[in-house]
Amino acid sequence: MSNEKKVLMKIEHLTKEFEIKSKKLGGKPQILHALNDVSVDIYEGETLGVIGESGCGKSTFGRTLIQLHKATAGSVTFDGKDLFSLKGAELKKAKKDVQMVFQDPYSSLDPRKTAGKLIEEPLIVHNLISDKNEREKRVLELMREVGLDIQHVHRFPHEFSGGQRQRINVARALSMNPKVIVCDEPVSALDVSIQAQVLNLFNRLQQQYNLTYIFISHDLGVIKHVSDRIAIMYLGRIVELCEADAIYENPLHPYTKALLSAIPPASPFAKKERIVLKGDIPSPIGDQIGCPLAGRCPNCMEKCKKEIPKLKDAGDGHQVACFLYE
């Protein structure tokens, strides 16, 4: 099925390391491995869900894609161009196509600008519409598009609720006519009833503009609802990648199984077996030896402690990084 689709964005061996300065004077800096050799193709018009616990590198993944972080290694090819080698005007043009919606609708908007000014800003920066009246018309059109009342154009962010603020963020991203929107936990700060409204908005916009989403979240219910394919991350690596339905019906990686069993039940009548992983996520600082899950995995083998498993196809495009399936 996915073979027929056009690859819009090709991410290859994306790696991001942060240097942590030593506390001692003249000491060697330590390396924090935030992203490790992440490779994934993103098809046109699909939604790729990225899920994982805090600290697994999912936000770093999103931020590195739009070059808020400079990648340590690897490449991102978008529409045939290598994004990381672009410079100046070309880079600005490419950035227009990949937009981002951030997690916190409270801190991602400038409190001193009105809603209208906020939505207008990217249009000015990228010089898309130079005529002032035309621009104002476009702002109102965008506000209507994302379900904001156009009478609120002169309001400041603090006068909006969380859901409305997130709509402003979506309008800002949409103003560029992007091809890809990276959504970094766009609904996790919102209440359920508001969350549903914003998810429906994302859904409608995708159909209308044939958008491609990279949807980062830690909520499995949300991810399942929006995604076509799901990537599960653990400690900076993708451990499983497959169609959204397959992950719930046939999870392969032990971490995925544990993650799924940890979700609270869907009804008070459901009783389920729970696989509780012992301990916490290991620190991403320093060199990794062996599978990142080795210390917590119930199926840990001798081999897991020495080698890092690679993401391999286990049939039907279902990819998993685990020695159990080799």
Next chain:
Amino acid sequence: MSENILTVKDLKTYFYTASGVAKAVDGVSFNIAKGETMGIVGESGSGKSVTSSSIIRLLPPRTGKIVGGSIEFEGKDVLALSKKELNDFRGKDIAVIFQDPMTSLDPVFKIGKQMTEMIMEHQNVTKDEAWKMAVEALNKVGIPEPEKRMNSYPYELSGGMCQRVIIAMAVCCKPKLIIADEPTTALDVTVQAQVLELLKELQRDMDTAILLITHNLGVVWEMCDKVMVMYAGNTVEFTDTKTLYSNPCHPYTWGLLDSMPKLSDESKGELKTIPGTPPDLRLTGKCCNFYNRCPYVTEACTQSVPPLVEVEPGHFVACHRQNLTNKLEKGEGLKDE
């Protein structure tokens, strides 16, 4: 069912702000029996946390006031307790686990110091005994190397570990009721699973009642015997968990249940939503607070506050269209869109 240890009747807590009186809690009634787990669900601003702060009388001085209703704990009138009695009441009778584990511990003191201080405050023991009790409590909640952890600062522990320390502190004095105010909201799902298992285990061991405040219905399904749904400071529905799932009666509860994305959903279609946003708490109290978002609204809804009615034994609903003689079915009389 055994005797109630906590009875809250028609509780009203208002906040006096410069821009008006916010009716954060406006008529909430419920009771908890020994060893029972009760959940309070609702969106932010619905008054869940204010209800719990009212019970332990931890409202901000001057602005927050309990203006009506009664809170009774094992026959004691909580609202009439003196400062000294309150000190005994908090910790010994009721312990609280707050939402954010990282901020509920003091960052400049070691875990051991904070725990022993609390134990010595409430129990007549020496420092050494208190230390031993603290180590034992840490061991009980599953913290590895408890002796070593006693000398750690909170920042050295992860969120899940900090929450365990807080739970250890809460259970140290063997309280009869634990109020857990969104205990797992700041945690990841796998850690949340660990913490919920721990709470269940402790409850079995000590026969403690738990008041669990959350906005995650999944957590309610897993943990609670009964549940209260709050909206804009009011109780809108109060019943046992299974009834709420299989036979919810209030239109807000219907909306809440429908708007949750479910794992079992096959379709990737539209989620049902509740249109609009919650009301301004300074303007509530004259009619049904939900009327402007409710698809079943009638004339009566805009004129008076609906009373909490028992529609079937143990099932309370506050809705004008929902009472013994007149039962509203979900979807009834709605136009298809």
